Amino acid sequence: MKSKRRDRSIEEEQREERSELLSIVLVLSIFSTGLGHGLVNEASGGFNETCKDAVGDVTCYGAIGDGETDDSEAFLKAWKALCEVEAASDIPMLVVPMEKEFLLKPVTFEGPCKSDSVQVQVLGTILAPNTTEGWTNCYANTWLGFWNVSNLIVNGSGEINGSGSIWWKNFSIQALRFYNCSNLQHSGLTHLDSPRNHISIIFCDNATLYHLNISAPESSPNTDGVDISSSTNVSIHDSYIGTGDDCIAVNDKTTGINITRIVCGPGHGISVGSLGANGAYATVEEVYVNNCSFNGTLNGARIKTWQGGSGYARNIIFEQVTLVDVQNPIIIDQFYCNGKQDCQNETSSVQVSNVTYIGIEGTCVGLDAITFNCDEIMCTNITMKHINITSSDPEKSVVASCKNAEGNSECTIPEVPCLTIDECDNQK
Numbered sequence: 001m002k003s004k005r006r007d008r009s010i011e012e013e014q015r016e017e018r019s020e021l022l023s024i025v026l027v028l029s030i031f032s033t034g035l036g037h038g039l040v041n042e043a044s045g046g047f048n049e050t051c052k053d054a055v056g057d058v059t060c061y062g063a064i065g066d067g068e069t070d071d072s073e074a075f076l077k078a079w080k081a082l083c084e085v086e087a088a089s090d091i092p093m094l095v096v097p098m099e100k101e102f103l104l105k106p107v108t109f110e111g112p113c114k115s116d117s118v119q120v121q122v123l124g125t126i127l128a129p130n131t132t133e134g135w136t137n138c139y140a141n142t143w144l145g146f147w148n149v150s151n152l153i154v155n156g157s158g159e160i161n162g163s164g165s166i167w168w169k170n171f172s173i174q175a176l177r178f179y180n181c182s183n184l185q186h187s188g189l190t191h192l193d194s195p196r197n198h199i200s201i202i203f204c205d206n207a208t209l210y211h212l213n214i215s216a217p218e219s220s221p222n223t224d225g226v227d228i229s230s231s232t233n234v235s236i237h238d239s240y241i242g243t244g245d246d247c248i249a250v251n252d253k254t255t256g257i258n259i260t261r262i263v264c265g266p267g268h269g270i271s272v273g274s275l276g277a278n279g280a281y282a283t284v285e286e287v288y289v290n291n292c293s294f295n296g297t298l299n300g301a302r303i304k305t306w307q308g309g310s311g312y313a314r315n316i317i318f319e320q321v322t323l324v325d326v327q328n329p330i331i332i333d334q335f336y337c338n339g340k341q342d343c344q345n346e347t348s349s350v351q352v353s354n355v356t357y358i359g360i361e362g363t364c365v366g367l368d369a370i371t372f373n374c375d376e377i378m379c380t381n382i383t384m385k386h387i388n389i390t391s392s393d394p395e396k397s398v399v400a401s402c403k404n405a406e407g408n409s410e411c412t413i414p415e416v417p418c419l420t421i422d423e424c425d426n427q428k
């Protein structure tokens with residue numbers, strides 16, 4: 001049931017991209033034959049005659065791609081060559097060819113690179129070791145890490161398979177990490193079965209992720225789709241994410257996050273937080289989630305903060321959200337305790353303010369359509385407009401509960417008790 005389900009429109013767009021891609025590779029190769037750093041001739045096959053001076057293909061550096069040989073050293077060699085190319089008139093590119101499966105141990109791709117921008121095109125499969133011994137020397141708990149690379153492009157129609165199932169009983173490792181990057185573009189790939197979160201974006205500015213297909217079983221623990229922290233101006237759009245935890249988590253020190261046209265489910269929804277664990281000062285602002293759908297998820301639009309933290313989560317908008325059988329469609333939880341029962345109540349917490357929900361419709365499988373569970377510090381300036389959440393079971397009704405929240409609501413079903421109710425003008 002995992003992996004093969006895709007949003008039809010995404011699949012179509014990816015198929016289009018694939019054919020587009022072939023022509024681009026061909027054009028680039030013709031263009032580059034005169035340059036010292038020849039790019040590959042074709043996406044797969046045909047690279048032998050260009051290997052002598054190519055940056056082009058990982059197989060030129062000894063990668064085998066039979067799914068069994070450890071290709072880590074070959075990938076590192078190929079990365080080093082790519083990263084050493086002086087700025088050329090086009091972007092130096094490394095290709096992971098299609099119809100091959102490259103087994104990689106944990107590897108760290110380090111920048112900065114000499115060229116202003118570099119591209120890694122993944123057409124085949126990158127596979128993680130399926131034994132725990134294969135994961136030794138794991139730098140920063142990461143399997144594939146791109147560090148300190150600016151203007152990095154990682155795209156293609158390939159697959160990254162984290163072989164995560166061996167880890168799901170144990171505490172574990174994230175699959176792909178972009179750390180300290182600017183102007184990252186990551187698109188087209190399928191990400192499967194990460195041991196922990198599939199993609200993390202840390203200390204990045206102006207990152208764009210799109211046309212991704214991220215999938216792990218609903219029962220797999222901590223397999224977040226995309227985690228963002230300490231980053232600014234991150235956009236994630238037109239992707240399918242279905243995992244065992246948050247589809248997207250927007251964490252501490254982030255601002256300017258756009259999340260658009262994400263199909264999420266199964267999973268725990270799109271979350272701001274959790275914020276303020278262990279008394280931390282945390283800040284999140286300018287988060288815009290729009291045109292997203294949640295299908296069979298535990299949560300939909302969620303904000304979660306721990307007791308005892310400080311800082312703020314503010315200026316957050318959830319707009320045009322469709323819900324299908326969601327357990328907790330809209331929730332702010334200031335008593336988040338990660339499923340445990342032993343968290344103490346404290347006198348401080350991360351302050352939640354200026355949160356807007358507009359155009360949220362669909363069904364809830366539980367009773368609690370809307371839950372604002374805030375502490376004495378109050379969640380302020382909550383705005384709700386044109387919300388209609390009904391029970392998945394036509395025989396049942398749903399409720400909104402509200403503690404220590406203030407703001408306004410308009411045309412909102414179910415009615416939220418502690419907000420000021422404005423007249424419902426459905427024309428607006």
Ligand SMILES: *[C@@H]1O[C@H](CO)[C@@H](O)[C@H](O)[C@H]1NC(C)=O
Pocket residue numbers: 067068069103130131
């Ligand atoms: C693990 O991978 C090896 C190849 O690297 C394969 O021969 C073996 O069957 C795999 N084992 C499992 C349990 O998937």
Ligand SMILES: *[C@@H]1O[C@H](CO)[C@@H](O)[C@H](O)[C@H]1NC(C)=O
Pocket residue numbers: 108110111147148180
């Ligand atoms: C990334 O850059 C920082 C700052 O220059 C440096 O301290 C760190 O070692 C680099 N990380 C890697 C993995 O190259």
Ligand SMILES: *[C@@H]1O[C@H](CO)[C@@H](O)[C@H](O)[C@H]1NC(C)=O
Pocket residue numbers: 017018021024153155156157185187188
């Ligand atoms: C990868 O990104 C580059 C730069 O944006 C783009 O030209 C190319 O079409 C992309 N390739 C794929 C397969 O998406």
Ligand SMILES: *[C@@H]1O[C@H](CO)[C@@H](O)[C@H](O)[C@H]1NC(C)=O
Pocket residue numbers: 003127128129130161162163192193
């Ligand atoms: C991912 O790799 C594992 C082997 O490690 C394999 O059993 C599994 O089928 C792969 N998943 C997909 C969707 O190819």
Ligand SMILES: *[C@@H]1O[C@H](CO)[C@@H](O)[C@H](O)[C@H]1NC(C)=O
Pocket residue numbers: 132166167169170
């Ligand atoms: C999980 O971790 C324990 C202790 O570290 C280890 O003994 C066990 O082999 C691990 N399980 C798997 C499936 O790797």
Ligand SMILES: *[C@@H]1O[C@H](CO)[C@@H](O)[C@H](O)[C@H]1NC(C)=O
Pocket residue numbers: 183184185206208
């Ligand atoms: C953001 O990154 C994109 C590439 O994804 C680039 O085209 C654009 O110029 C960058 N914007 C800024 C402000 O640097």
Ligand SMILES: *[C@@H]1O[C@H](CO)[C@@H](O)[C@H](O)[C@H]1NC(C)=O
Pocket residue numbers: 233234235256257258288
């Ligand atoms: C987010 O989207 C809004 C409206 O579409 C746009 O104005 C803004 O620049 C976008 N921000 C980022 C970080 O992409």
Ligand SMILES: *[C@@H]1O[C@H](CO)[C@@H](O)[C@H](O)[C@H]1NC(C)=O
Pocket residue numbers: 295296324
């Ligand atoms: C929701 O997910 C279920 C189970 O995967 C699927 O059968 C159904 O078509 C999906 N509904 C929508 C509206 O996407």
Ligand SMILES: *[C@@H]1O[C@H](CO)[C@@H](O)[C@H](O)[C@H]1NC(C)=O
Pocket residue numbers: 286287314315316317354
């Ligand atoms: C409230 O949030 C919205 C949306 O992010 C923003 O445009 C507005 O400026 C914020 N208001 C204040 C007073 O910060």
Ligand SMILES: *[C@@H]1O[C@H](CO)[C@@H](O)[C@H](O)[C@H]1NC(C)=O
Pocket residue numbers: 335343344345
């Ligand atoms: C903390 O306060 C919340 C809300 O008042 C309450 O539901 C919860 O039981 C309290 N937890 C503890 C450990 O006192």
Ligand SMILES: *[C@@H]1O[C@H](CO)[C@@H](O)[C@H](O)[C@H]1NC(C)=O
Pocket residue numbers: 353354355356381383
């Ligand atoms: C309250 O929310 C409204 C609607 O998003 C916004 O326009 C206004 O700036 C917010 N005010 C404050 C004080 O955050």
Ligand SMILES: *[C@@H]1O[C@H](CO)[C@@H](O)[C@H](O)[C@H]1NC(C)=O
Pocket residue numbers: 388389390
């Ligand atoms: C709310 O949604 C239900 C179920 O789709 C529909 O029957 C009802 O008419 C809607 N109410 C409003 C006010 O739009």
